[in-house]
Amino acid sequence: DTAARAAFSRGGIPYGAAVRTDLLxxxxxxxxxxxxxxxxxxxxxxxxxxxxxxxxxxxxxxxPDRLIDFADRHGMQMRGHTLAWYxxxxxxxxxxxxxxxxxxxxxxxxxxVVGRYRGRIQSWDVVNEAIAETPIRGAVIRDSIWQERLGAxxxxxxxxxxxxxxxxxxxxxxxxxxxxxxxxxxxxxxxxLDLLRxxxxxxxxxxxxxxxxxxxxxMEIDKEGLSRFVEELxxxxxxxxxxxxxxxxxxxxxxxxERDQIVAQRxxxxxxxxxxxxxxxxxxxxxxxxxxxxxxxxxxxSDGKPNRPLPLxxxxxxxxxxxxx
Ligand code: XIL
Numbered sequence: 417d418t419a420a421r422a423a424f425s426r427g428g429i430p431y432g433a434a435v436r437t438d439l440l441x442x443x444x445x446x447x448x449x450x451x452x453x454x455x456x457x458x459x460x461x462x463x464x465x466x467x468x469x470x471x472x473x474x475x476x477x478x479x480p481d482r483l484i485d486f487a488d489r490h491g492m493q494m495r496g497h498t499l500a501w502y503x504x505x506x507x508x509x510x511x512x513x514x515x516x517x518x519x520x521x522x523x524x525x526x527x528x529v530v531g532r533y534r535g536r537i538q539s540w541d542v543v544n545e546a547i548a549e550t551p552i553r554g555a556v557i558r559d560s561i562w563q564e565r566l567g568a569x570x571x572x573x574x575x576x577x578x579x580x581x582x583x584x585x586x587x588x589x590x591x592x593x594x595x596x597x598x599x600x601x602x603x604x605x606x607x608x609l610d611l612l613r614x615x616x617x618x619x620x621x622x623x624x625x626x627x628x629x630x631x632x633x634x635m636e637i638d639k640e641g642l643s644r645f646v647e648e649l650x651x652x653x654x655x656x657x658x659x660x661x662x663x664x665x666x667x668x669x670x671x672x673x674e675r676d677q678i679v680a681q682r683x684x685x686x687x688x689x690x691x692x693x694x695x696x697x698x699x700x701x702x703x704x705x706x707x708x709x710x711x712x713x714x715x716x717x718s719d720g721k722p723n724r725p726l727p728l729x730x731x732x733x734x735x736x737x738x739x740x741x
Contacts (some may be wrong), residue, residue: 424455425741427691432456432495433704434660437483447641449491449704449732458495458659458700459483460710464504472508472521475528484536495700496537498590499526500574501544502560509561517530518565523577530581539586539698541626541659544570547591550600551607557704572613572620579621586697590626590659594645595686597638605645607620612652613619624697625649626659627690631682632677634667639689646693656694658687660702662725666715675724680736687740699741706730 425431432454440447451456461467462479470476480496487494500522512518530540537566548558557563562570578587589612594605608625615622627646630639647655664681690696703709705728712723722730727738 425689425694426739429696430434430455430493430698431702431741432458432460432492432698434460434483434497434700434702435477435486436460436703436708437462437486439708440482445732446705446707449728453704453727454492454696454736456493456495456700457483457487458497460703461504463496464498464501465509465525466504466506466609468561469506469508469525471506477532480533484533488536493538494533494536495698496530496533496540497659498541498544499529499578500542500546500560500562500570502558502563503648505561509682512561512565515565516563518562518570519573522562522566522570522573526574526577527581530578530585534582535584537585539588539602539624539657540578541590542574542587543589545591546571546589546611547607549593556607557609568611572615572618575615575620577624586623586655587621588624588626588657588659590628592628592660593640594627595629595637595689596632596635597641598635601638603643605628605641609645609648609667612649612654615650624652624655624657625658626657628660629658629662629683629686630660630702631663631686632667633663633665633678633682637682637685637689639685639692642686642689643692648692650694657697658690658699661686661699661741662702662709662711664711664715665723665725666711666717670719670721672724678738679724680740683737701727701741703720704728705732707732717723 435457557568668675707722707730711725
């Protein structure tokens, strides 16, 4: 039961999904969907601070340990998500009060976590969502405990620490809202490129950029803007990964058929725009079946119908979206 079924995307790119580790032993059709379709996995949770660090003294590795065993058993690779993020922080981190303490905690965390999976987790979202929601002059990096205590240099600290601990791992910064024709997305692309240039100028180790791809279904993809952005990444020798693809369908028509067509169209446009400029290193969706998706937590439909953001429907049958990946 070792060799995973060769489940590449249409373009021959490794395909994977965010996994709810707790369901792997509970729902066999869910587990089979992951095994049948994925060449790589990432924990939807498990490696977030909130999950790993219930207290300052503790590291709880149960979930990621299980997921990596699962991945190994099925010949899949695993991505790690995530080491420095504003979100999913346990309450005790609010008491981190000085720059020195913040740096100590961040370095300790990354050393412990990356160290535990050295050589086994091939790619890390070291820094997640570092760019401000709406970057404006002087406030380009998003607020977080790390930004408040250390300023933007937390990004450099995180990347350098991860590189020291596992020199073979691919180090990625991951972000969202960069693909639409809005001024917000334009500003965010620019802020990301500025950040990447400043990291490069200081020789900070970084190998890839994750484009999350939580696509708003009611908005066109800015194909040109996205292609140009990705072209810039290529110019900096950074690999592009699609890390969290899904299509937010709260504002789309009620008809399931129509909705699935639009969802597939958006994702197709998005992947085509990226594909114009580069071949992504991986394509991952944020979940695999509509049965389990984060989308309704934030983007519930007002007609009460279930969201359909993912490649498989709630019964794990492939939808139009699967065909464009
Ligand atoms: C979400 C998970 O899907 C939820 O289950 C969790 O409660 C909150 O986080 N961008 C990210 C992911 O980088 O970590 C988020 O995952 C979704 C948005």
